[in-house]
Amino acid sequence: MPLSLSFQQSDHNHEHCIERALERAEELCRVQRQRLTAQRRRVLELVWAQHKPVGAYAVLEELQKQGRAAPPTVYRALEFLQQMGLVHKIESLNAYVGCAFAGQPHDAQFLICEQCDELAEVEIPRLSETLNEGAAISGFEPRRSTIEVLGLCPNCLDLRP
Amino acid sequence: MPLSLSFQQSDHNHEHCIERALERAEELCRVQRQRLTAQRRRVLELVWAQHKPVGAYAVLEELQKQGRAAPPTVYRALEFLQQMGLVHKIESLNAYVGCAFAGQPHDAQFLICEQCDELAEVEIPRLSETLNEGAAISGFEPRRSTIEVLGLCPNCLDLRP
């Protein structure tokens, strides 16, 4: 079960959501003999603070509230977390989000609301297959794909004029 | 017929390719009563110079070989060209490419070779439909999507060890 099932309801307990993400991260790093240091854990926590993409410099500002920190600190942590599959970069926003499917191999697919900035990581049925088959027609061998859909989320559609 | 049909063969006449893109641009701007000024035309030409994404500052350097130019000059031209649907931004590379389907409404889809940097704008059968239907399942209303696939192009696959 993914950590985030599409867009969240107002009754969504996000504290619990963050906790689960951190626990899962601990587990994954332990299994893969990688070190989820305090610094990395803190950055992951900050990225998970909202179901919205977070800029690296926003993370940095938070870190700086508890002591000194410089950009490389954040970018290194983010790089590690991306390599571990715990965080994704949203290319169209230059921002980062916690991965909803950590530990499960998958192609990242995002729905991003341009009204409220909320983001949902999804797995659209047959999308990866369609994409891979289509690429193969061109004789192309896909390795990594960026799929980011901008639009309006159900919550914002409901509130519309 | 698209200006670029998947990946190019070595016998591909790129001069001709650029010319067609410029002619099409002239036509589109004329019909839509927009001004394809010398500056904008030159930027479009530079973006089309290769079937690879080009950085804004690379374009700037070329412009500077023929007189002064500053970043806003390039970014304004690129913004205009994007709005006219003549150029796409490749989000995962912070770079720009000429649109292969100028004048035809479409969702942008790119195959990008990580070996040779060549890029093909494609229209993968049923991909947009699958994506839109999938988003609808989440109650999401898509407006614009970013689809960029990184991998190996047929040319580079042939040359592999």
Add this chain to the structure above:
DNA sequence: TTTTGCAATGTTATACTATAACAATCTGGG
């Protein structure tokens, strides 16, 4: 337990990408 070597972090500087703000100039329609 001490050593040791690599992993992680700190620190400073800088590269790269993009836009704000305002002045000057150009262009097409009245």
Add this chain to the structure above:
DNA sequence: CCCAGATTGTTATAGTATAACATTGCAAAA
């Protein structure tokens, strides 16, 4: 011709990311 809006010039600065090298921490080998 004249004007209003569009385009371009110019300077400065915001925002994103990495290079390079010093220092510290940690865990396995001796």
